[in-house]
Amino acid sequence: MSNELNLDYSLLTPEFCLGGLAALILALDLFAPRFRKEWLPYLTAAGLVAILVLSLGWVNKESDFAGLIFIDNYTTFFRVFFIASTAVVALASAHYVQARLSNPGEYYALLVLSTIGAIYMAASRELLTAYISLELLSFCLYVLVSFSTSDRRSHEGGLKYMLLGAFASALLLYGISFIYGSSGSTFYDEIAAAYAGGTDGFELGLLMGLVLVLAGLGFKVAAVPFHMWTPDAYEGAPLPITAYLSATSKAAGFALLLRLFSGAFMPVRDDWQWMIAALAAITMVVGNLVALQQSNIKRLLAYSSIGQVGYMLMALAALSSASASALLLHLSGYVITNLAAFICIIAWYNLTDKEEIRGFRGMAERAPLLAAVLAAALFSLSGMPLFAGFFTKFILFQAVASEGFLWLAVIAVTMSFVSIYYYLMVIKEMYISEPEEPGRLQVPVLLSGLAVALVAGVFYVGIYPRHLLEVAEEATKLLFA
């Protein structure tokens, strides 16, 4: 690292704007009583889209802020990714928040603030910065999960998430202290340089550090055996926040893991590869098998997302430039698909108050568009051809197998077949079972429009994955420079 620190604040403009947007939302909520609160989600989404366009200005540029935060294609990719998914969640929350939650200003402001944390998790190349970003995201999520005052499950989910999350942070910090002790630095490139010179004499400290860091971050992305909070937080949280948890918080965890392991721990690859491979294998198996016996759609998707985490960890175990871009591709496909599924569930819940899988009976008759989109999203999650899930999984499994982890790819394919069963159970309820009540439901244009747009994305990625894969390759190129 040079002595001249680059303190060019203009590099951080999108995040300053996000902070400003959050402050604006809070101020409007507090000081403008005449302001119609139902406009807040549209204001949030409009602001986010403007910031998204602004952050496109950094495409193909490369710079760093004081050696702590790197603005490169990887960061730009995740900036666009996180801002877009927050905008979708904000719009999807509109009806839900108005009908069921109080204090909408705080809700949307926290949503926007958590996006900053997610972006810096992807951007930071220093452990302290990464840790603070992680906590910024987590703190916002703790509050959002326990946001509902009317639903008792919300507090409980929030408490469990908070206590286990804090426990995970403590593990992570203790691990970081050993990484710092054995390498003498918290900058990723200096850590890599220190380890490249040999690890004799501090092998134990390094191993402790790796195990604890992996456990701490494993909690955050919900890898088995650190997944216990996931189903409870997913079920307790307000529905749009469940969608947000499954999309942004997961993706941010992987963005951090990918930069950390490719940037700092590459020289000691032999020490951690087997750990992540083992985590990936049990995560896939447990996530998919426990999903089989769920009766609540939120819990079903929680376990299905744990299964997906297993596939993604696999790419991390077989870390190479091919598997990193495959991971980004799979992550994007998964988030688009999952958001599409959740928007249908939110719309259905708004109209019928049902979130049990049994409650989806006859959805095809009562809300055919929602049922079709949800079916498409579930087929995509299980990895059917034509949908996003097939190609992203195909490319991911191929990258993993070619790195010498054929056994992991075999488990992944087997578990994908298992997953078809529980996704089909939901589809069976929607299409074959008779509806409990007759009559068509009037779905708001906003939600059906969002659902159709996202499902169009699912087909786009499924049929022309080349484009997104090229973007992902561009984004990960510098990680392995």
Place this chain on the structure above:
Amino acid sequence: MEAVTQQIPLEHFLVLSAILFSLGVYGVLTRRNAVLILMSIELMLNAASVNMVAFAAYTSPEQFIGIIFAIFIITIAAAEAGLALAIILRIFRYRKTANVDEIDELKW
């Protein structure tokens, strides 16, 4: 600082932090009151701070990374405690208990 680092070897600090950390983990696993679990987590965070400061003093005394890290850990731990107590308080208001074994509506 010079004198201390020469008189006491680094291992003593690492053992101290390991004891603190183990006590914290033990507390998290055995205590059933949410507030006590939170206190145990604070112990674990303090162990990390001790480690950070010790490593900073012994391995790179001319740099401040470890010490700055410890300051940030303390700050974030305070924020975390505030947030957690707020959530626990709300649970307590609804259920009249802060025992995590009794807060069990969500299962499997």
